[in-house]
Amino acid sequence: MPHVTPDKILALVLPQFGFTLEDCKVSRLGNGLINNTFLVQSDDQKFVLQCLNQQVFKTPQQVTDNADLISAHLQIKHENNSYPLTPVFQRRNIDNSNHVKVQGQYWRSLHYIPQCYTLESIANVEQASSVASAFAQFTAALSDFNSEKLAEIIPQFHDLAMRIEQLHQAIENASEPVLLSAKAQLKVIESQQDFIINIANTTAALPLHVTHNDTKINNLLFSEATNKPIAVIDLDTCMAGYLMHDFGDMVRTCCVSIAEDSAELDKMVINFDMLGAITEAYIAGFKDSLSESEQSSLIQGIKLMPFMLSIRFLTDFLNGDTYFKTSYATHNLVRAKNQLHLYQLFCQHEALLTEIVLKN
Numbered sequence: 001m002p003h004v005t006p007d008k009i010l011a012l013v014l015p016q017f018g019f020t021l022e023d024c025k026v027s028r029l030g031n032g033l034i035n036n037t038f039l040v041q042s043d044d045q046k047f048v049l050q051c052l053n054q055q056v057f058k059t060p061q062q063v064t065d066n067a068d069l070i071s072a073h074l075q076i077k078h079e080n081n082s083y084p085l086t087p088v089f090q091r092r093n094i095d096n097s098n099h100v101k102v103q104g105q106y107w108r109s110l111h112y113i114p115q116c117y118t119l120e121s122i123a124n125v126e127q128a129s130s131v132a133s134a135f136a137q138f139t140a141a142l143s144d145f146n147s148e149k150l151a152e153i154i155p156q157f158h159d160l161a162m163r164i165e166q167l168h169q170a171i172e173n174a175s176e177p178v179l180l181s182a183k184a185q186l187k188v189i190e191s192q193q194d195f196i197i198n199i200a201n202t203t204a205a206l207p208l209h210v211t212h213n214d215t216k217i218n219n220l221l222f223s224e225a226t227n228k229p230i231a232v233i234d235l236d237t238c239m240a241g242y243l244m245h246d247f248g249d250m251v252r253t254c255c256v257s258i259a260e261d262s263a264e265l266d267k268m269v270i271n272f273d274m275l276g277a278i279t280e281a282y283i284a285g286f287k288d289s290l291s292e293s294e295q296s297s298l299i300q301g302i303k304l305m306p307f308m309l310s311i312r313f314l315t316d317f318l319n320g321d322t323y324f325k326t327s328y329a330t331h332n333l334v335r336a337k338n339q340l341h342l343y344q345l346f347c348q349h350e351a352l353l354t355e356i357v358l359k360n
Helices: 006-017 060-079 125-141 160-173 176-181 183-190 193-204 243-254 272-284 292-318 331-348 350-358
Strands: 025-028 036-041 046-051 100-102 105-111 209-211 220-223 229-232 239-241
Touching (some): 006 036, 125 243, 160 193, 176 183, 176 292, 183 292, 193 292, 209 243
Antiparallel strands (some): 100 105, 209 239, 220 229
């Protein structure tokens, strides 16, 4: 938060929600890389206070408005016993709004769900199954919500054609030494025209859903009592989208032996038992409502998400690292190599992917 200390800005924000800094204990919450999030504790209650990152979210009020629409729909389903998870709500400010603007920054308050915890990685197949089930239940419960009511928070977020266009623009502007260091990865991407065309054709035939677009395990809250998911959180990137994007990103982050920025590609292994558990639970979460084309598209999604992310990392590298946070000069190039290697591994195992996805 530029120019002011957290305490100074919090002293201005908290009264907008009916509290004062003197009467509250405020601590950092989570390790998210996008928004600044705090846990606020007063004598009689706890709640979450969050400052939205306007570099990422250019229209922050659309983020809060989308979240209100989604939570209200999920609450109705929850009350009708057709959504087993707990909806997460934004609290109102003193003017009954879902956000406040203080010194140019957008803040919101969220209800705190007690006796729960978050995880950063999946430990076993059972846990993987519960993660997939939770995200499927979330999307399935929103299947009768008109996705056109939601603002497009990040335009063309998962549009492969647009990401390739951005890469070509970056190539035109990059220096020769930088291009040379990425030559091998650029050659692989350019060789995948058949896959790129296939994705365009697949997407054109699919129905839109309300998708989460960040289906990592750390976007779930787990109950301390049951160790099962109790809530889907971080609705900031919920938009109209395709199931293959959510599913592919879940597989990409849950079923691989190394982190996405590891350079030790020889140690990259796909956990197909984990993938099988995720696939079975995800498809079951829709209770036979998936069409054949949507189920088949999940195979494409597994390959698409690392391929598209490799393009995004490579584009950022060529552009001088202006989007993703980096720790060293070639960090984004290492990430691009990692995700492109994962894409190639998935392609090598396409027959097995098909067997796993279509047997359910």
